[in-house]
Amino acid sequence: MIIFNFLSACFRSPGVVIPTKDKYIHKKWSSIDSRGGFCFIDPILNIAREGSLVRDYYALTDQSQRNRNNDQCFPSCQQTYCSNCKHQRPPRCHHCSTCRRCILQFDHHCIWLNNCVGYNNHRAFLLTLFYLSLGCWYGCLMLYRSFFGLLKEHVNDHGWHIFYENKTGFLDLPPLSIILSSLVSGTVEKEVTIKLLFPFLAAVAFLQTVFLGYHLLYVVSALTTLEYKILLDMQYKHLLENKSRSFLVLPNTFSLGWCQNLKTAVGYFPFMFLPVQVNPRPTNHQILNTSTPKKEI
Incomplete structure (x- = not known):
């Protein structure tokens, strides 16, 4: 499941708003320029699929209310214009400076995936974590x-010494060259393997769990990593300008409640335990009444 979701996140398009100019349409995406792929295997560019994703993504907002009081909500329901790609793009779409393209519901550019995390591969990214x-x-x-x-x-033989000058510490392992040669020859000692693997796995497990926790917090809040950072910057600026302890709270018209937000991100929960790809299903959100004044807490 780790390998399946990792490769899925690498090769799936995050959802790209492709300019209509021919020179961009026929440009091939490459794993070298951080546009997806793995081990020099390039992702497949499907222009029709990308256009379908963009059209379906517009169903996430109510077209009739998109232009009403957009300064009163965050994220904004307004379309934006990309000065780099020179075209209109849907709400919550941002330009990635690394892979030089506009991504639907842009979360961040992940160097480990060699790809952006966005609307179309966010689920695979979460399941990888x-x-x-x-x-x-x-x-x-x-x-x-x-x-x-x-x-x-x-401890019974040498006391509590993790690293010790006489090389009797618990984690005083053989030199790296000896460990590598032992791995190649298959003669590495079991004790050395355990001492190496357990701290490594524990450290990675802790960091990944914290990382996953933060992303789940963003998901249940119906925000991306970038939007959460922008919101914190807005609240910090508001505190400085008003010199008070209250911070700005704007209604999120994309939030359907924490449970529904989680289901929207990961799909049907039974599918989480199967090696299958699940395409995002656009939901026709009922835009909240954004005429409600800004709140301060």
């Missing part, structure tokens, strides 16, 4: 008895 965290915690669960058994033996 989920299964990577789950896999690392599973590895820790399998190794913790052996690891703490070795730690107990070491």
Whole structure:
């Protein structure tokens, strides 16, 4: 599941607003210029599919109310104009400076995926984080008895020394060259493997879990990483300008409640446990009455 969702996030288009100029349409996306793909395998550019994604994405907002009091809500329901691509783009669409294209519901550009995270591959990105965290915690669960058994033996023999000048510390391992040669020849000691893997898996599991937690917070708030950062900057600026402890709260017209927001991001929950790709399903959001004045808390 880690490999499936990782490759899916790498090769799936995040949802690109392609300019109508012919020189852009026929340009091939390449894994070298950070537009998706993996190990020099380029993603497939499907112009019709990208155009369909853009048309479907417009269903996320109510066209009849898109131009009403847009300064009273965040994210904005307004279309925007990209000065780099020279074209109109849907709401919540941003230009990625790394891969030089406009991404639907742009979250961030991920160097580990070699791709942007956006409307069309956000689910695969979230599931990659989920299964990577789950896999690392599973590895820790399998190794913790052996690891703490070795730690107990070491404490009885040498005391509490993690790294020690006489090389009797618990994590004083052989030189890297010896470890690599042992891995190649298949003669690496079990104790060395346990001492290397358990701290590594525990560290990665902790970091990935925190990272996943932040992204789930953004998801249930119906915000992207970029929008959350922009919102924090707006609130900080408001605090400085008003010299008060209250911060600005704007209604989010894209939020349908935390549960529905989560379902919108990951799809039907049973599909989370199957190696299948699920295309985002646009929902016709009923825009809230944005004439409500700004709140301060």
